[in-house]
Amino acid sequence: MNTELSHEQLISIKKSYLNMLALFLEKEQVRSAYLRSLLKWGFQLNLSPADLYHINVDVSELAYKDPDTKVEKLESIYHLVYMIYLDQVVEDMELEVASLYAVKLGFKENLVSELFKSIATAVYDDTVKRDVRQEVLDFLKVYEV
Numbered sequence: 001m002n003t004e005l006s007h008e009q010l011i012s013i014k015k016s017y018l019n020m021l022a023l024f025l026e027k028e029q030v031r032s033a034y035l036r037s038l039l040k041w042g043f044q045l046n047l048s049p050a051d052l053y054h055i056n057v058d059v060s061e062l063a064y065k066d067p068d069t070k071v072e073k074l075e076s077i078y079h080l081v082y083m084i085y086l087d088q089v090v091e092d093m094e095l096e097v098a099s100l101y102a103v104k105l106g107f108k109e110n111l112v113s114e115l116f117k118s119i120a121t122a123v124y125d126d127t128v129k130r131d132v133r134q135e136v137l138d139f140l141k142v143y144e145v
Helices: 007-025 032-044 049-054 070-086 092-104 111-124 132-143
Strands: none
Touching: 007 032, 007 049, 007 070, 007 092, 032 070, 032 092, 070 092, 070 111, 070 132, 092 111, 111 132
């Protein structure tokens, strides 16, 4: 599996991450273990003030917005699970955070493990360039989510 992402895909992943971060930050208290996972993903994405500017995000006004369609919701979870996969260190807490997010978006908890299996086994595909949107659509068809 090719792990290289296009500029547009990376921006989409960063937007998904920031939206999920906003969801957790809306809570009065966030478990420190969840916060560690959220921070780790931000570091992995190399988020910078310039990124926030380019994707038009004001951190002081960061607010969760429910994705509009089922495809956008699944794509958002896919981005998160893909980040978990990329560093090749899968922590239970990361999967728990991802599962909480999936449930918030209206999916079953086991969606995260199914997505993870799908991403991990894609290593054996001969895909030259990643098409996240198509992978999400294929996943929706196969698993009838």
